[in-house]
Amino acid sequence: MLRFEKRDKTPVQLRVLVPICSVLLGLFMGSVVMLFARVNPLRAYGAIIKGAFGSAYTFSETLVIAVPLILISAGLCLVYRMKFFNIGAKGQYIIGAICGSYLALFGPATMSRPLLLTLMMVLGTLGGALWAIIPALLKVYWNVNEVIATLLLNYIASYILWFFMYGTWGTRGFPLSKNFALNAQLPRILPSPSRLHIGLFFGLAAAVIVWIIIRKTRFGYEARVLGENERAARYAGINVFKTVIIAAVISGGLAGLAGIAHTSAVLRVLQLEINSDYGYTAIIAAWLAGLDPLVAVGISVLLAALEAGGYQIQIVMRVPFGIVGVIESSILFCLLAGEIVTHYRVTLTRRLAA
Amino acid sequence: MNPTFGSILIKVLAGAVQSGTILLLPTLGEVLTERSGVLNLGLEGLMLIGAFFGFLGAMKTGNPYIGLLLGMAAAAAAAAIHAFICVTLRGNQTVTGLALTIFGTGLTSFYGDSWVSQRLTTAIKPMAIPGLSQIPVVGPILFSQDLIVYAGYILVALFWFLLFKTKVGVNLRAVGENAKAADAMGVNVVGTRYFWTILGGALAGAGGAYITCCIHPYWLNGITSGKGWIAVALVVFAMWNPFNSLLGAFLFGSIEALQLQLQAAGTYINSALLSMLPYIATFLVIIVATLIVRVRHVGTPKELGIPYAREEK
Numbered sequence: 310m311l312r313f314e315k316r317d318k319t320p321v322q323l324r325v326l327v328p329i330c331s332v333l334l335g336l337f338m339g340s341v342v343m344l345f346a347r348v349n350p351l352r353a354y355g356a357i358i359k360g361a362f363g364s365a366y367t368f369s370e371t372l373v374i375a376v377p378l379i380l381i382s383a384g385l386c387l388v389y390r391m392k393f394f395n396i397g398a399k400g401q402y403i404i405g406a407i408c409g410s411y412l413a414l415f416g417p418a419t420m421s422r423p424l425l426l427t428l429m430m431v432l433g434t435l436g437g438a439l440w441a442i443i444p445a446l447l448k449v450y451w452n453v454n455e456v457i458a459t460l461l462l463n464y465i466a467s468y469i470l471w472f473f474m475y476g477t478w479g480t481r482g483f484p485l486s487k488n489f490a491l492n493a494q495l496p497r498i499l500p501s502p503s504r505l506h507i508g509l510f511f512g513l514a515a516a517v518i519v520w521i522i523i524r525k526t527r528f529g530y531e532a533r534v535l536g537e538n539e540r541a542a543r544y545a546g547i548n549v550f551k552t553v554i555i556a557a558v559i560s561g562g563l564a565g566l567a568g569i570a571h572t573s574a575v576l577r578v579l580q581l582e583i584n585s586d587y588g589y590t591a592i593i594a595a596w597l598a599g600l601d602p603l604v605a606v607g608i609s610v611l612l613a614a615l616e617a618g619g620y621q622i623q624i625v626m627r628v629p630f631g632i633v634g635v636i637e638s639s640i641l642f643c644l645l646a647g648e649i650v651t652h653y654r655v656t657l658t659r660r661l662a663a
Numbered sequence: 664m665n666p667t668f669g670s671i672l673i674k675v676l677a678g679a680v681q682s683g684t685i686l687l688l689p690t691l692g693e694v695l696t697e698r699s700g701v702l703n704l705g706l707e708g709l710m711l712i713g714a715f716f717g718f719l720g721a722m723k724t725g726n727p728y729i730g731l732l733l734g735m736a737a738a739a740a741a742a743a744i745h746a747f748i749c750v751t752l753r754g755n756q757t758v759t760g761l762a763l764t765i766f767g768t769g770l771t772s773f774y775g776d777s778w779v780s781q782r783l784t785t786a787i788k789p790m791a792i793p794g795l796s797q798i799p800v801v802g803p804i805l806f807s808q809d810l811i812v813y814a815g816y817i818l819v820a821l822f823w824f825l826l827f828k829t830k831v832g833v834n835l836r837a838v839g840e841n842a843k844a845a846d847a848m849g850v851n852v853v854g855t856r857y858f859w860t861i862l863g864g865a866l867a868g869a870g871g872a873y874i875t876c877c878i879h880p881y882w883l884n885g886i887t888s889g890k891g892w893i894a895v896a897l898v899v900f901a902m903w904n905p906f907n908s909l910l911g912a913f914l915f916g917s918i919e920a921l922q923l924q925l926q927a928a929g930t931y932i933n934s935a936l937l938s939m940l941p942y943i944a945t946f947l948v949i950i951v952a953t954l955i956v957r958v959r960h961v962g963t964p965k966e967l968g969i970p971y972a973r974e975e976k
Binding site: 342447460461468645 | 776
């Protein structure tokens, strides 16, 4: 029988050990799945590492993927702390991309580049925030389950993108917009062919700012109290409505910013596939980082490496990209299972005394 | 009534019953899982696992019914992961369910890649019930279907009876309402939660396998296209009652059948907007249902999503 004793404090080494073991076990489970499909896991992982870190160019491509993950996971670290489970980053990312692209495609052509880009980023951020405020209001006023609401909004956002791309925004019947003019392209920071862009600095700034909000401000303190005990938070005079809504706006806004930054700097065109699944990957990043936005930066780079490597093995070894989802979810399973030892002292006894 | 219009309507409604059954099976399973106090948000992943392994089983054995059972078994095994993490290890049920969805999506698109667009030659065929299928209007809609649809009807009645009229149902509800009290009464809390979580997984798998072994007998990555999430929402709509699940599932089946007919009829309504329809409807329904549940105080198991820790007094 297993016996659980509640811990008062989690030892620091466990906080580090559990995520590391989860990653290793997740990679192991990925290998088992690969073996069933007669794929050599050592070769696959070798190719993933090479595809992610093999050269300066491949590493910059890894960072291209890390940028949206860093932005989105920073916001998720904040909302998840107050137990508002926003899993709608995908939809917020899409709406952000649509709102910002509107200006890129139909805005005044004479506008100066810094002004146009600033307005695009602001509009994208607002779009993502708007898409997050809907489920937040429904949650605080009517207690509508935010997981289901945000998820359904992901599907609705995808079809809104479809609507525009197959409608007036597409070109000659193809679901592909015209190319963004140079003025509407967010600058890249390394020489071609690297696509790494200044969104990286937005991401790093967002992670630092959210870290400061959580650690050093009254709002962050209230958010943490709210997450631990909602009733206590209300007694302490914390405005639960306001706190949840502000956090949702921040997380939605960052997802929207990620959407428009990636579209404007990397894709330079609006299309059906704008890599919005980063919205799901970022959830794993935030959780794996223990909801610490600075740790999430590092985790985002690691998950980005897995994704970049995943694209590579699909092309080079014809290993389907689905394996990335298997590995990511296995890591998450192990982490969730491992949380038992951070919360409880687990001992094996012969028989539990009732 | 114009005979051609009547016959079209009957065809649409018969299609609605089929689409409704895809949603009914996972919804029913989740009603029971949540009644035991376990929230499983991984239905979408479980349905995909059921759909793929059901399809694979049917391809390999040539028998779609064996395929369906294999799909159910695979999804039940995946649901056991959820039960282990959430019941034994007291993990966060929301995030575990999400992980399950990512897992199901990844696993089936990994193994399914080489099966994309292959077709099943022996899909599940309809079997009209003699006598009942002769009833005008109702017969062709409800009783000229396949065995899985009929199994859906029977399960609704069976689970309703089980939940509200038997000792098993009393215990199941007690575990979801107040695990400590149930434990004191001698009910096996852990065992109950495991059983209904795994059974709920098997039913989600059945819903997925019903798609690939009968309605769309081919494999595509992500073939369930969000139906698992609609089922999660339908549980709230059903207020955790098996009979209401039937109403909800068939209502949403009708929306889907209507959408398909409109799509086939002409292109003057934008297809993106039509495809959005079920998700918009679900979104509105979840809001209304939540408000009703709040006013009438029915349904929601009190300890839904809360792990049971015996030693904590």
